[in-house]
Amino acid sequence: MTPRLVTPLLVTCLRQRFSLRWHGIHGASHWARVRWNGLALSERTGANRTVVELFAMVHDVCRDNDSHDPLHGARAAQFLQELRGSVISLSDTEAKLLAYACTHHSDGHTEADVTVQTCWDADRLDLGRVGIRPQPRYLCTAAAKQADFLEHAFQRSRGRRNAS
Numbered sequence: 001m002t003p004r005l006v007t008p009l010l011v012t013c014l015r016q017r018f019s020l021r022w023h024g025i026h027g028a029s030h031w032a033r034v035r036w037n038g039l040a041l042s043e044r045t046g047a048n049r050t051v052v053e054l055f056a057m058v059h060d061v062c063r064d065n066d067s068h069d070p071l072h073g074a075r076a077a078q079f080l081q082e083l084r085g086s087v088i089s090l091s092d093t094e095a096k097l098l099a100y101a102c103t104h105h106s107d108g109h110t111e112a113d114v115t116v117q118t119c120w121d122a123d124r125l126d127l128g129r130v131g132i133r134p135q136p137r138y139l140c141t142a143a144a145k146q147a148d149f150l151e152h153a154f155q156r157s158r159g160r161r162n163a164s
């Protein structure tokens with residue numbers, strides 16, 4: 001059985017580190033939808049699920065504000081280094097992919113390892129929460145660009161509870 005990644009200890013560390021509104025646009029409900037998007041995408045892309053799941057939980061946790069904060073991804077990568085070994089367990093390869101995914105997730109890139117691409121798509125598919133419909137040209141993977149997948153993610157991001 002795969003060990004649980006999102007442990008109570010990890011959630012405690014995230015709560016302690018996160019300085020914005022827990023239910024705000026970059027808070028826990030966003031992380032949960034990014035996690036859902038990423039795990040669903042990973043079934044189609046073959047992405048590393050450990051990296052995808054931890055990306056969802058950590059990529060925005062070091063934000064200083066809800067608008068322009070270009071270094072928050074790099075801070076998240078540093079924070080992951082602090083958690084590694086005591087709170088989370090990662091191979092060296094996973095740690096490198098996760099650090100890259102976090103550091104560059106808001107830079108607009110689309111080319112990267114497929115696990116990194118899956119992380120970025122999972123995040124971008126949740127833009128409906130701020131009124132933006134994700135555009136396929138800004139997504140990385142064919143799975144995320146698929147019209148029905150994108151539409152379901154968009155509806156979920158807007159709080160349409162029947163979206164599956």
Ligand SMILES: [Fe+2]
Pocket residue numbers: 026030034059060123
């Ligand atoms: Fe995000």
